[in-house]
Amino acid sequence: MSKYEEQKHNLSLKLKDICRPYPPLELKPPKTSQPITAFESHREKTNVEEAKKASLAVVEEWDDVATITPKLNEPADYSAKTCTSLVTFQEAYEHFKKSDLTQHMKNIQPLMEKHGLSAVFSMFFGPPKLRPNLEAERDTVFAIAQCQLEWDTPMHVQILQTIYKKLTGSKFDCPSNGNHWQDVGFQGTDPGTDVRGVGMLGILQFLHLVVSPSLEPLARDIYRIARSERQNFPLAVMSINLTKIALDSMRRGQLNRECNNRGNVIDVLNEFYAAVFCHIFLIWSHQQKTIVDAGYILKDAERFCGHNVGKALRNLHLHLASYANGSNGKSAFEPASKKAKRCTDEAGSELARGFHNVAS
Secondary structure, three states: OOHHHHHHHHHHHHHHHHHOOOOOOOOOOOOOOOOOOHHHHHHHOOOHHHHHHHHHHHHHHHHHHHOOOOOOOOOOOOOOOOOOOOOOHHHHHHHHHHOOOHHHHOOOOOOOOOOHHHHHHHHHHOOOOOOHHHHHHHHHHHHHOOOOOOOOOHHHHHHHHHHHHHHHOOOOOOOOOOHHHHHHOOOOOOHHHOOOOOHHHHHHHHHHHHHOOOOHHHHHHHHHHHOOOOOOOOHHHHHHHHHHHHHHHHHOOOOHHHHHHHOOOHHHHHHHHHHHHHHHHHHHHHOOOOHHHHHHHHHHHHHHHHHOHHHHHHHHHHHHHHHHOOOOOOOOOOOOOHHHHOOOHHHHHHHHOOOOOOOO
16 A cells, blocks of 8 residues: 555544544433422522511512602701691791890890981980880890891791792792792892891791781782782892881881880881881882882882881771772772882882892
């Protein structure tokens, strides 16, 4: 055999080995005494009832986790899901009366200082002095005006939440900070920045307006026009300005006669505040005023109501009676000065700089 044939023969043998079919695999049936899968092996070693209980416990725990609402930059007690109870004016006022106002008493200015001829004129022709038994209540009112909004004081929060819910109809509390405060007429995201001039007294009188049953129709109409497209104005800021007007009238002694007659200070102050608000509302609505006119109207309302306290209070009572008579607040009223009927360029420029400075 030649060398070439020998190599060919060896190659042929190798090919036969490669192409030789393998014997078929023997498939042995599994033994029934051993589990096929790891699951079955685990199941045989597990107490099914205990496993079910453990599974249910995990589900319940997860459900609890899933229902937790994250709170970002919000006090734990005043989330959007809470619903604090509404507070009355009397409850809020009693809170401040029972508070320690000693430090604030040192800074109050309950009287407007007069010198020279002004002091002599006031002595003979000015308003009567406040009765001594009412001076403590007057001082308390001015001390409350020194108290600033504190978000960690539950009553402060409850007052603001009541105002917000009464005006907007919301059922739940709103966050302490946010643009939603503009819905009730604050200028920024924190009401505390708007009340610095008159402190918590401004918030208290705003509360009085929205929760007093006798003033509710008036408050509803004021809120409606404050939110209107053409005649809108920042309601809370307007209210704070009127609290300043009421305090200044008290300082000038213009409310003393009414306080002496009633033997009360806070009720007279609140009613005068509401009377000034009613006066402005009637001018605003009847004469189609807008925010451009607000600066001048505020000044005129302060002059008219301050010098005509009795007339301003009567106008308030007439207007409130008109709701009871079914005339929807369309009442006759004793008009303010003729100047309130005209709009000046000065008013517009003043409004561009904002409402009156309410610093006390």
